[in-house]
Amino acid sequence: MGRYVARRLIYLFVVLFAVSAITFGLMHAVPGGPFDKEKALPAEIIRNLEKRYHLDEPLLNQYLRYVKEVFVPEFSTTKFSSNFEDDALFKFKIGGVYVKWMNFGPSYASRSRTVNDIFRQQLPISIQLGLMALLVAIIIGMPLGIIAALKQNTIFDYISMSVAIFGVSVPVIILGPVLIWIFAVTLKWLPATGWGSKPPYLLGFLPTSMGWNFFKYAIMPPVALGLASSAIIARLTRASLLQVVREDYVRTARAKGLQERLVITRHALKNSLIPVVTILGPMFAALVTGTFVTETVFGIPGMGKYFVISITNRDYPVIMGTILLYAVFLVIANLIVDILYAYLDPRIRYD
Amino acid sequence: MTAQLKLDAKASAAGGQPLTQKGESLWKDALRRLIRNRAAVIGGIMILILYFFAIFAGVLAPYSYEKQTLTDQNKVPQWLINVFPTMKPYAQVSENYLMGADYVGRDLFSRIVYGARVSLTVALIGPFISLLIGVTYGSISGFFGGRVDNIMMRLVDVLYAFPSLLFIILLMAFFRSTFSKPDPGTFSYALSQADARLGGMLFIFIGIGLTAWETMARLTRGQVLSVREKEFIEAARTIGATNWRIMFRHILPNIVGPLVVAETLAIPGYISTEAFLSFIGLGVNPPTPSWGAMISDGAQVVRTYPNQTLFPALALAITMFAFNFLGDGLRDALDPRLRGTQ
Numbered sequence: 005m006g007r008y009v010a011r012r013l014i015y016l017f018v019v020l021f022a023v024s025a026i027t028f029g030l031m032h033a034v035p036g037g038p039f040d041k042e043k044a045l046p047a048e049i050i051r052n053l054e055k056r057y058h059l060d061e062p063l064l065n066q067y068l069r070y071v072k073e074v075f076v077p078e079f080s081t082t083k084f085s086s087n088f089e090d091d092a093l094f095k096f097k098i099g100g101v102y103v104k105w106m107n108f109g110p111s112y113a114s115r116s117r118t119v120n121d122i123f124r125q126q127l128p129i130s131i132q133l134g135l136m137a138l139l140v141a142i143i144i145g146m147p148l149g150i151i152a153a154l155k156q157n158t159i160f161d162y163i164s165m166s167v168a169i170f171g172v173s174v175p176v177i178i179l180g181p182v183l184i185w186i187f188a189v190t191l192k193w194l195p196a197t198g199w200g201s202k203p204p205y206l207l208g209f210l211p212t213s214m215g216w217n218f219f220k221y222a223i224m225p226p227v228a229l230g231l232a233s234s235a236i237i238a239r240l241t242r243a244s245l246l247q248v249v250r251e252d253y254v255r256t257a258r259a260k261g262l263q264e265r266l267v268i269t270r271h272a273l274k275n276s277l278i279p280v281v282t283i284l285g286p287m288f289a290a291l292v293t294g295t296f297v298t299e300t301v302f303g304i305p306g307m308g309k310y311f312v313i314s315i316t317n318r319d320y321p322v323i324m325g326t327i328l329l330y331a332v333f334l335v336i337a338n339l340i341v342d343i344l345y346a347y348l349d350p351r352i353r354y355d
Numbered sequence: 356m357t358a359q360l361k362l363d364a365k366a367s368a369a370g371g372q373p374l375t376q377k378g379e380s381l382w383k384d385a386l387r388r389l390i391r392n393r394a395a396v397i398g399g400i401m402i403l404i405l406y407f408f409a410i411f412a413g414v415l416a417p418y419s420y421e422k423q424t425l426t427d428q429n430k431v432p433q434w435l436i437n438v439f440p441t442m443k444p445y446a447q448v449s450e451n452y453l454m455g456a457d458y459v460g461r462d463l464f465s466r467i468v469y470g471a472r473v474s475l476t477v478a479l480i481g482p483f484i485s486l487l488i489g490v491t492y493g494s495i496s497g498f499f500g501g502r503v504d505n506i507m508m509r510l511v512d513v514l515y516a517f518p519s520l521l522f523i524i525l526l527m528a529f530f531r532s533t534f535s536k537p538d539p540g541t542f543s544y545a546l547s548q549a550d551a552r553l554g555g556m557l558f559i560f561i562g563i564g565l566t567a568w569e570t571m572a573r574l575t576r577g578q579v580l581s582v583r584e585k586e587f588i589e590a591a592r593t594i595g596a597t598n599w600r601i602m603f604r605h606i607l608p609n610i611v612g613p614l615v616v617a618e619t620l621a622i623p624g625y626i627s628t629e630a631f632l633s634f635i636g637l638g639v640n641p642p643t644p645s646w647g648a649m650i651s652d653g654a655q656v657v658r659t660y661p662n663q664t665l666f667p668a669l670a671l672a673i674t675m676f677a678f679n680f681l682g683d684g685l686r687d688a689l690d691p692r693l694r695g696t697q
Binding site for chain 2: 019027174190311323327330334335
């Protein structure tokens with residue numbers, strides 16, 4: 005197992021290098037530069053700006069510099085300055101040594117903020133949204149799937165599965181405006197746009213207060229985002245539970261006279277949730293990526309806004325950082341799933 | 356089984372044919388099950404109607420999609436005011452527009468009808484590209500196995516690690532600016548001309564195609580790997596069939612079912628990707644009407660004229676429903692085990 009994880013971690017780095025190289029190449033292949041403005045800047049100034057951000061160097065050097073800044077930790081005996089070149093996502097002190105790790109570079113468009121700042125302030129919002137959407141998906145999806153499977157081919161089954169089809173059929177760009185129209189415009193219960201948490205965050209990503217001022221913003225977006233995933237969970241739960249209730253050990257449990265409720269909860273449900281639990285990892289990664297749409301619809305100041313703007317602005321570090329970060333999310337989520345599989349189902353071995 | 360017997364009994368009663376149990380092909384069998392699935396049939400009929408609208412948009416739409424009547428901005432017919440009474444104080448009534456006019460005085464209904472063209476073309480081309488690339492790639496990888504397979508699948512793994520929505524946004528930005536002002540006579544010029552003629556849809560197809568084939572490739576590879584070891588392939592090999600023939604005559608027909616199901620279920624994803632790209636302004640070129648772009652425009656005035664966002668949203672939802680119903684039915688029909696034993 006340890007060997008397998010080690011191999012996967014090496015593989016993770018290979019994939020991330022590939023992703024960063026492809027993104028870097030594609031990004032620089034897009035014509036136009038970050039300092040092309042409607043009103044052209046003097047050539048001298050552009051030259052200076054490019055020099056400041058090392059954009060005048062050969063592309064390979066730029067790429068290697070970027071990789072080094074992000075992956076290789078730097079150590080120093082003196083405190084790092086607050087200059088953008090000395091900024092990093094993680095800055096801490098062990099013993100007498102100052103360490104900085106993962107510098108995603110400056111943002112060309114908003115000069116006062118580095119990409120690290122954007123990650124620190126905007127990413128928690130996207131994660132909060134993604135987590136709550138996942139919660140919505142589980143709370144709606146699992147019961148639907150369980151009911152559908154236990155009452156297979158009855159009206160409950162058909163209703164549950166119709167709800168599931170409804171869920172996958174209304175993406176955020178449909179559900180979002182409709183929810184806004186119902187709950188914000190017509191009923192005036194909830195605000196149409198915005199988000200209720202600001203930095204500093206608890207543990208780096210949790211809102212510090214969870215009162216109505218937070219939740220009034222955080223009801224519609226997670227529902228709009230999570231509904232489609234709840235449909236996926238419902239279908240998966242149903243299919244898996246249907247399979248499990250026909251297993252021999254469930255029959256054995258029944259044969260020894262166990263109550264039906266106990267048979268379902270102790271024996272059937274527990275095993276049928278293995279595939280469901282393992283899908284939650286990639287689903288969370290997909291939901292955090294999916295917040296892009298939701299953030300646009302509900303005007304939430306998360307990462308999504310910055311990514312779309314950064315592409316039109318050719319804000320290279322923001323583009324690179326965002327894609328890399330989400331790739332890390334995806335790859336790690338998949339890794340966790342594979343490990344979880346072996347843990348939950350002892351028949352699976354990776355050696 | 357009983358149904359089959361009954362059918363045979365009916366046939367013998369009607370035509371006096373001898374009672375013989377004829378073998379049924381997989382497809383006939385699946386079709387029968389599909390037709391029995393009411394939701395799938397409704398989905399299929401809705402799709403046909405939608406295609407009818409898309410093809411005959413020029414005849415069915417009362418106005419052109421780009422005709423602006425600036426004096427008719429945001430006008431609504433009376434029935435909409437009855438439905439949305441909040442509009443009453445400020446809305447200007449005009450019975451010329453079935454669903455009202457948008458912010459530059461274009462007929463909303465006509466634009467929705469024309470908008471079907473974009474979504475439904477994506478629903479056709481998306482699966483086509485993803486099958487073309489994915490099945491070719493996956494079957495080569497699965498068929499040859501070994502090192503070829505290993506290298507080809509690692510590439511897919513890398514592409515899988517890309518957050519696809521972000522990747523497609525980046526691709527669209529790349530296409531839009533690379534091919535914005537090319538020199539006449541070059542390949543990129545031809546591409547940009549073709550894209551302009553399609554109202555900006557060409558690059559959407561390419562973008563969707565480039566991000567959607569990986570799933571198909573993985574699925575095809577897995578299927579090919581499992582079929583490749585079967586006895587009938589060995590039999591074909593012993594009578595001297597070429598690789599080519601084994602691939603097309605023996606393997607592909609046996610794996611078509613799961614591929615069709617997966618692709619049908621992927622269609623709503625393509626439709627919503629296009630809608631989202633148009634929603635954030637990276638999709639079709641205005642004034643080409645796309646439901647996504649219309650929802651986005653309408654969302655600006657959702658407080659005052661909800662009809663401008665609700666109607667395109669409804670059209671999009673109906674289309675998504677139809678494809679999901681059909682895909683679900685198709686899956687159940689081709690693989691009844693997935694529906695649970697009956």
